[in-house]
Amino acid sequence: MKDIPNYCLKSLNTFKIDVNADRFISFDNLYEFLLFAKENKNIFKQKFIVTGEGSNLLFTKDFNGTVIHPETNIFGILKETDTHYIVQSEAGLKWDDFVDETLKLRAYGLENLSLIPGTVGASVVQNIGAYGVEVGDFVDKIKYICLEEFVIKTITGEDCGFSYRNSIFKNELKNKAIVVAVDFKLKKKPECNTNYADIQSYVADNVPVTPMFIRDVVIKIRNKKLPDPDIIGNAGSFFKNPVIDKLQFDDLLIKFSDLRYYDLHNGKYKIAAAWLIDVCGFKGFEHKGAAVHENQALVLINKLGQAKGQDIKELADIIQNKVQAKFGLILEPEVIIL
Ligand code: EPU
Secondary structure: OEEEEEEEOHHHOOOOOOOEEEEEEEEOOHHHHHHHHHHOHHHHHOOEEEOOOOOOEEOOOOEEEEEEEEOOOOEEEEEEOOOEEEEEEEOOOEHHHHHHHHHHOOOEOOHHHOOOOOEHHHHHHHOOEEOOEEHHHHEEEEEEEEOOOOEEEEEEHHHHOOEOOEOHHHOOOOOOEEEEEEEEEEEOOOOOOOOOHHHHOOOOOOOOOOHHHHHHHHHHHHHHHOOOOOOOEEEEEOEOOOEEEHHHHHHHHHHOOOOOEEEOOOOEEEEOHHHHHHHOOOOOOEEOOEEEOOOOOOEEEEOOOOOOHHHHHHHHHHHHHHHHHHHOOOOOEOOEEO
């Protein structure tokens, strides 16, 4: 375990913002940390955050609180039935390493979520999703430290309230839980999801579609469209795709016949925020050291690594205002702004 005052967070956020935290605590042994947490309960009565790789955070100033960073990363098959494996991973394991390992174990389902930055713990808090798949669909159980009783509790996937980029950990259990391990229910028989248009375009008649094939395709698509956070600071999609009802949708479609959207088949429509931003002419737009990515308008970047968090926040505000003025839609940040 590490417990360090005045800690630089530059390597702990993928925007590569140079800020400090008052205190930084990391741990690679859950029970050692649990004991420490029980004896230092005051930490959790003050400001704190739990971070994985910081791939969904924007620091606009120093963090006057404690950063908790799980580094536990053991994984393995917990259970096997005729049709499924239950694969458990501790929270600190890098998400994409975990996806890769599940495929090596011949445990299928997560392949569409390849190459998403972040850790296993963060994946369920955020309910990460890509190419027609969301992680919540595969969660069997989650173990977390309850910060009211300082014991480890278990919650089932059904009780996690998963929805688009949302879970119980962002709502009822916000600041009350630290995810420490996730059990995923993965299939023995592959059922490849190739519905997403980007993936479809790689599927040819004579190529067998396997989970490894999907993983390779997703990696290709992401590498082409999304900047590598190790090279250009970014946090993936900066905003969520707005979800609107039919009345508002019909009205928009009349005005913008080339609107990009997904029918959610529940009377709601998800509008492609990237398209809204793109149509406003923002691709490549720069504000101080921050910019809109040239290939994916939903991604804001720290172009030369010199931008301050506040510069990126200002760019986000400019985009939000323009999109609201043009389309009457409010873009909600997906990234947590601190
Ligand atoms: N589009 C544009 N301009 C652009 C980029 C995209 O018009 O600059 C259009 C595309 O042509 C497409 C639509 O917008 O019709 C949607 O684009 P894309 O398929 O790239 O997906 P997205 O909705 O922008 C979402 C997720 C991504 C995920 C992809 C693939 C959100 C907020 N983002 O992006 O997740 O990888 O789908 O499934 O839901 C993330 O959360 O950080 C993230 C990268």
